[in-house]
Amino acid sequence: MSFPKLLAALACALSLWVAMPSHADDAGGLRAAIGVERARAPAPHYPRAAFEPSRALQSVRLSPDGRHVAYLRQRGDQRSVWLLPTAGGVARQLLARTEADELLWSRDGRWLFVKARRSLLSLSIEGGSGVRITLDNPRAVIRVDPSQPAAVVLRERVRTSTGERWPVVRRDAHGRRTLLRDDDRFVHDVALDAQGKLVALLRFDGDHDALYRVDAAGGLRELARWNVIREQATLLAATPQGDLFLDGDTGGNFRRVLRVDRDGVLHTVHADPRGEADLDQVVLDPATQLPAVVSYRSTVAATYGLGAAQAQVAAIGKRFPGRDIGIGIGDGPDAYWLVSERASTLRDARWHLYDPRSGRIRRILEQDAEAAQPLPEAALARKLPFAYRASDGMLVRGFLLLPPGKDPARVPLVAFVHGGPINHFRADDYEGIAQLLANRGYAVFESNFRGSTGHGRDYALAPHGDYGNGRVQQDIVEGTRWLLAHGVGDPQRVGITGHSFGGYSTLLGVTFQPELFKVGVAGAPPADFGWSMRWLHEFGNQGARPDRSLAASMRLLGLDVDDPASYAHLRAQSPLANAGKLRRPLLLLAGGEDRTVPIREVISYAAVLRHLGKDVSLYVEADGGHSPSEPLPREAYVYLMETMLHRYLGGARPDAPSPKLRDYLKPSLRVVSNDVDFLPKR
Structure with missing residues (x-):
């Protein structure tokens, strides 16, 4: 069967699947999708580096007038700022070197604000000089000021003898500073009117968040309050009539687009039509500053247009069936729109320009993306969504990736647990580790266990604190067993891996469910949560x-x-208190400068296991943080994982480490099991 026909068959299977009632599990839909995957051609063996996200293009942004696309381009260790005219022509470099990770357009489309962790640079697209602003806190940038030609709204932090204050200021492209408000509480977000006056703010008030209107004298009138996490909101815009638009879940279970009228009454503007996903992204119309495009990304990715954008967004969606699309709107009838195309089988996003006048779509930045040599989609695993019933009756969501062309009952199965736990796997996210494992012959199970985000507040709060060897861990265990019972995975070759909270779940798995999980690979794992x-x-x-x-x-x-x-x-x-119960081999991976899970916790746990005679290996990236960020440490991480899983589950043998990787690994492997040869002789 040809690849296009396979895609069509998979789309058909998934469409039937999506239509299933939410009260049932997905055994039938999963069976159909598995049949499509099994009929595919087996994938070639690709090197580890091929699965590494390229980062060649970052922060690709359309100007408000639709005339330019700005982006960060990465070549080796060098990152630069580039500008592409949407009407045609070649891109030109605006800044040769930067450490920035985000680009923000001014309202007039003549300036870029280039944001790094501790600085903000204003950069004229016409070549004029701007200023560099030092940011005194990582969350300093609130938003681009929609009322000014070229300015941003910043949150400053001022320490005083009695505590600290949080001034909200405007800084224009030339560095001029205007105080908008001086507050003794942390201000999350603000809304401004067309004259640049502060008309609303959202701030943290001790033990809750509160939304206020701001009068002409700076006085506050509370409109709503909610508990942190239990209810959340972000200010989107203010209308001349005094309405406020929010992205939030207050007054309901799911995040959605909300409107608060002048009387403080809350109205739902748009929510997930499927009734199962939180709002993920809102795009504002650059002319009206009102919500124009909304996206939901959980079990499936779906994007909708609001108001005048509805027909155009629907037309774009038809051009990219089965894809996760993001849309940037240009202001004016002749302005181009920017479309991003993503999928679980696309290592790097594809970028397109859409002409609303003709409906034509043109791909851009292709040469920059192709320079990173992306893998062919035909060789990558599809991410198959499904749901299963937990033993207490709750419907739990998850995804399955299968090696193409393999009998799913004969391959090893790996439970891949996400971090957080306030996080979730998305339908169309490309995940390099999961794809590499599938390429090496493993079935990969991704559980969005209760406590995961993206499926509403009730789902996120469902664990009720049972994060030990309790309800959350049971969701992961029962999902693994559900797949085995439905013909996915060899029951004698099941492993578990994850990072941060996923690492903690891995420790729990090999400690409390050794009859199921035969090996664990835990990144930055807390041993006592x-x-x-x-x-x-x-x-x-x-x-x-x-x-x-x-x-x-x-x-x-x-x-x-x-x-x-x-x-x-x-x-x-905790795994630490139950270290004596560990009966399965375990690999621990950690960063020496981790400020989320302290290295001493991981080392202490490894020492306890060694003292008890347990089968444990320990790798430490000496100057690494919570997750490896540079290419060599990332390769070391996945190589060690490959080696461990191959040894105990029988997946494909990893490619031998290069001399450079061997030299890096030698001092980083602090404890090595006698049964695993991480550094085989050349």
Whole structure:
């Protein structure tokens, strides 16, 4: 069967699947999709580096007038700023070197704000000089000012003898500073009118968030308040009539587009038509500053237009069936729109220009993307969504990736657990590790266990603090068993892996479910989740969050580490307290400068296991953070994972490490199991 026919067959299977009632699990739909995957041609073996996201193009942004596309281009270690005219012609370089990770357009389309972690540079697209603004906190940039030709709204942090204050200021492209508000509370977001006056703000008020209208004298009138995590909102825009638009879940279960009228009454503007996903992204019309495009990304990715944009967005969607599309709108009837195309089988996004007048679509930036040598989609695993019933009756979501052309009952199965736990796997996200494992012959199970985001507030809060060897872990275990019962995976060759919270789940799996999981690979794993959460709050990189919301968030998740009973429960069920029960081989991967999970916790756990005579290996990236960020440490991470899984589950043998990788690994492997040869002789 040809690749286009296979795509059509898969689309048909998925369309039938999506139509299934939400009260049933997805055994039938999964069976149909598996049949399509099994009929595909087997994929060639690709080198590890081929699965590495290229980062060749980053922060691709359309100007408000639709005349230019700006982007960050990465070549080796050098990142630069480029500008492409949408009417045609070649791109030109605006800035040869930058450490920025985000580009923001001014309202007039004549300036770019180039944002790095601690600085903001204004850059004229016509070649004029701008200014560099030092940012005194990582969350300093609130938004581009929609009321001014070229300005941004910033949040400053001022420490005083009695605490700290949070001035909200405007900085224009030439550096001029205008104070908009001086507040003693952390201001999350603001809305401005056409004259640049502050008309609304959202701030953290001790133990909750609150939305206020701001009068001409700076006085505040509270419109709504909500608990952190339990309800969330972001200000989108203010209309001349005094309405406020929000992205939030207040007053309901799912995040959606909301409108608050002048009387403070809340109205839903748009919610997921399928009734299962949180709002993921909102795009504002550059002319009206009102919501124009909305996207939902959980079980499936779907994008819709609002108002005048509805027909155009629908037309674009028909051109990219089965894809996750993002849309940037240009202002004016002759302005181009920017379309991003993503899929779980696309390592790097594809970029297109859409002409609303003719309906024509033209691909752009293709040469930059192709320079990174993307893998052919025909060789990559499709991400198959499904749902399964947990033992308590709750419907749990997940995804399955299968090696093309293989009998799914005869391949090893790996449970791949996401971090967070406030996070989730998305339908059309490309995940390099999952794709590499599928290429090596593994079936990969991704569980969006209860506690995951993207499926509404009730789903995210469903664990009620049971993050030990309890309900959350059961969702992962039961999903793995559900797949085995439906003919996916060899029951004698099942492993578990993950990073951060996923690493913690891995430790739980090999400790408490050794009859199921035969091996574990855990990245940056907390060995005692309660202790780790307390440390993170008091000393870690999130403990100093200026809105002081981390403790409140943890309490709402049932993780109140100041509560003796909650702390004792997590402690009693921790992998550290139950280290003596570990009976399966385990590989630990960690960063020496991790400020989320301290390295001492991982090393201490490894030492306890070694003292007990357990089969454990430990790799430490000496100067690494919470996750490996550079190419060589990332390759080391996946090579060690490949080696461990090959040894105990029988997947494809990993490619031998290069001399450079061998030299890097030698001092980084602190503890090595006698049964695993991580550095085979050449």
